[in-house]
Amino acid sequence: MGEANGKASDLKAGFVQIYSQLKSELLEDPAFSFTEDSRQWIDRMLDYNVPGGKLNRGISVVDSFEILKGSQLCHDEFFRAGVLGWCVEWLQAYFLVLDDMMDNSYTRRGQPCWFRLPEVEFQTASGQMLDLITTHEGKKDLSKYKMPVYNRIVQYKTAYYSFYLPVACALLMAGENLDNYVDLKRVLVEMGTYFQVQDDYLDCFGDPSLIGKIGTDIEDFKCSWLIVQALEIADENQLKFLEENYGNPDPACVAKVKSLYNDLNLQAKFSEYERSSYEQLISSIEAQPSKQVQEVLKSFLHKIYKRQK
Numbered sequence: 001m002g003e004a005n006g007k008a009s010d011l012k013a014g015f016v017q018i019y020s021q022l023k024s025e026l027l028e029d030p031a032f033s034f035t036e037d038s039r040q041w042i043d044r045m046l047d048y049n050v051p052g053g054k055l056n057r058g059i060s061v062v063d064s065f066e067i068l069k070g071s072q073l074c075h076d077e078f079f080r081a082g083v084l085g086w087c088v089e090w091l092q093a094y095f096l097v098l099d100d101m102m103d104n105s106y107t108r109r110g111q112p113c114w115f116r117l118p119e120v121e122f123q124t125a126s127g128q129m130l131d132l133i134t135t136h137e138g139k140k141d142l143s144k145y146k147m148p149v150y151n152r153i154v155q156y157k158t159a160y161y162s163f164y165l166p167v168a169c170a171l172l173m174a175g176e177n178l179d180n181y182v183d184l185k186r187v188l189v190e191m192g193t194y195f196q197v198q199d200d201y202l203d204c205f206g207d208p209s210l211i212g213k214i215g216t217d218i219e220d221f222k223c224s225w226l227i228v229q230a231l232e233i234a235d236e237n238q239l240k241f242l243e244e245n246y247g248n249p250d251p252a253c254v255a256k257v258k259s260l261y262n263d264l265n266l267q268a269k270f271s272e273y274e275r276s277s278y279e280q281l282i283s284s285i286e287a288q289p290s291k292q293v294q295e296v297l298k299s300f301l302h303k304i305y306k307r308q309k
Contacts, residue, residue, distance in 0.1 A: 015059050018082035019051050019089075045114070050086075050093040052109045056303055057092055057166050058085030064170035064296045077173075084169040091161060103220050110212040140247050142239075145223045145231055151193060153223055158199075159192025167296060184293060187284045191297070194277045195304050200225040201270045202309070204258060210309040218254045221247030230264055238264070278305055 023046055026032075027039050034042070062081040066073050073081065099105075100113040107113060114120060164185050168178055178185075203215030204226055217224040227246060234242060238260060245253040261267075278301070285297040 011059060011063065012055060014078060015055060015062060015082050015085060016051060018079060019086055022083065022086055023047075023050075048111075049097055049114055050090055052111075053089075053092070054309075055085075055089060057162055058082075058089040060166040060300060060303075061085035061088060061169045061173075063299060064167050065173050067295045067299065068170055068174040068176075068292050070292065081170070081173055084173070085166070088161070088166055088169070095161075103216050103222075105213060105216055107208070107213045110209075140221055142227070142231060142243055142246060145228050147228055147232075150223055150225060150228045154193050154196040155189055158196045159189040162195065163188040163192035163300065167300075170296070181293075184288065184297075187281070187288070187297060188300075190277075190284065191281055191300060191304075194274075194281065197225045197270070197273060197277075198304065198307060202307075204261065205267060205270075206308065212309065218246060218257045219249040225270075226261055226266055229266055229269055230261060233264055234260075274306065 023043070026046075027034065027043060061084045062073070062078065065077070065081045069077070096108060097114050100108055101115050105113050106116065167184070167188055168181075171178060171181060200217060200222075202211050203217045203224065206215070208214050216222075217226075227242070230242060231239065241260060242257065245256045248254070281301055282298075285294050285301070288294050288297065
């Protein structure tokens with residue numbers, strides 16, 4: 001176990017070194033006519049938003065490629081896989097900055113959201129975006145929050161870029177044709193859905209000091225797994241209660257929704273979902289014809305199973 005942890009630590013350290021090189025090349029790129037002030041601003045902005053997370057998506061490109069190759073990567077292979085991994089992490093950082101503005105969040109990765117810093121001018125961009133969203137959102141209507149809608153949102157919001165993209169990058173680096181891996185894509189999208197359900201659960205029931213942010217799904221009227229489950233089993237009075245309180249930023253209303261979630265025993269429902277999803281995923285993984293692909297998928301699953309953050 002100690003050897004595995006040491007290898008993971010070395011892998012992460014090597015991966016982080018590549019970030020420094022990429023950032024340096026970006027800041028010195030003659031295609032951008034930075035002033036010194038703007039260069040310092042971008043330097044700080046990148047450090048604040050890009051490398052601070054668990055880096056699972058980016059590192060997964062590297063270790064998936066190594067598993068598929070079947071031997072230790074040489075320096076050049078590690079670097080090229082690491083660059084692809086950082087492309088995924090950079091994309092993730094971009095999504096999170098926008099996501100925090102849309103959700104009016106306060107913390108991310110244990111620090112204030114980027115747009116919350118007093119010196120960051122965000123009003124125009126976020127104002128236009130929020131105006132667009134709220135204008136076209138229409139009347140808040142919980143009746144549209146059903147499982148098919150939830151699954152569609154999750155697939156496009158999380159599953160493709162967080163799970164399929166890193167493995168697709170590794171497969172392409174290994175010289176594989178993605179058309180031969182349609183079932184692999186399905187399994188990874190299922191795993192991404194499971195990951196997002198965990199995220200929705202932790203948003204409400206997780207420890208903010210562990211997950212690095214304060215959940216806002218209830219206040220933001222999000223189509224969360226918890227509200228979808230609640231709507232399926234709530235009686236008429238409970239449905240009315242949810243319609244009155246869900247999406248209201250008042251802390252008292254948020255507390256009422258969480259209390260109803262407890263009354264509906266959603267924590268036990270999630271535990272059962274987690275157990276059955278894990279069994280189904282293991283079964284799907286072991287049906288994959290390639291042992292190396294199985295190893296890649298199990299590596300992904302073990303990183304997220306029963307996670308607390």
